[in-house]
Amino acid sequence: xxxxxxTTIDNKTSSSELNHVSNEEVLFGAVETNNVSxxxxxxxxxxxxxxxxxxxxxxxxxxxxEEAQTAYQRxxxxxxxxxxxxxxxAGIEVAQKFSGGDSRSTMRGAFMFACQSRSMPTILALxxxxxxxxxxxxxxxxxxxxxxxxxxxxxxxxxxxxxxEFLYPI
Numbered sequence: 001x002x003x004x005x006x007t008t009i010d011n012k013t014s015s016s017e018l019n020h021v022s023n024e025e026v027l028f029g030a031v032e033t034n035n036v037s038x039x040x041x042x043x044x045x046x047x048x049x050x051x052x053x054x055x056x057x058x059x060x061x062x063x064x065x066e067e068a069q070t071a072y073q074r075x076x077x078x079x080x081x082x083x084x085x086x087x088x089x090a091g092i093e094v095a096q097k098f099s100g101g102d103s104r105s106t107m108r109g110a111f112m113f114a115c116q117s118r119s120m121p122t123i124l125a126l127x128x129x130x131x132x133x134x135x136x137x138x139x140x141x142x143x144x145x146x147x148x149x150x151x152x153x154x155x156x157x158x159x160x161x162x163x164x165e166f167l168y169p170i
Contacts, residue, residue: 024053031075036082044090051092069113072096076110076126079119084110084126094129 023042027050030038042050054068072092075083088094097109111131114122127133 024050027051027071028055028074031071031078031080031083034078034080034083036080036086039083039086042090047087047090048092051087051090051096054098068098070096070098073108073110073113076113076122077117079114079117079122081119081121081125084114084122088125088129094126094131 023046026038027042027047030036039047051070051072054070055074056066057069057074058065059067059069069077072084072087073096075087095109095111109132111123111126111133114126114131117123
């Protein structure tokens with residue numbers, strides 16, 4: 001009988017994990033397709049939890065060209081203002097940022113993602129929500145050079161590591 005109880009608990013855990021994974025898929029899919037109605041259907045606490053999960057996406061900011069982003073950061077990067085606003089209304093931290101530590105975890109806050117999108121409605125939504133404009137973020141030296149040509153860039157870290165530069169969004 002003890003084995004049957006264990007199996008039942010394992011099945012419940014597996015079912016819960018599957019539901020969480022499917023909700024994660026749904027949220028990232030909604031962000032990619034700019035489907036705000038799907039995002040609005042999430043409960044606030046569930047949306048806050050899901051917006052802490054990061055996935056890897058192609059990015060010229062990183063070295064190699066892939067970085068971890070949350071659904072909120074992704075929405076900012078894609079300039080999906082209505083989704084960003086929905087997430088802010090749910091209580092997502094306006095300046096959401098994760099520390100770096102490896103070449104796929106650049107240290108960019110949501111405001112830097114929004115500035116990269118060049119979506120003024122998204123940038124203004126973050127500013128209205130209190131996004132700090134004086135916080136820097138990291139990017140690859142190659143991206144910094146392409147973004148700001150003809151500036152002198154120095155590697156602040158060990159030259160044997162991936163070369164990084166710190167930029168301010170504005």
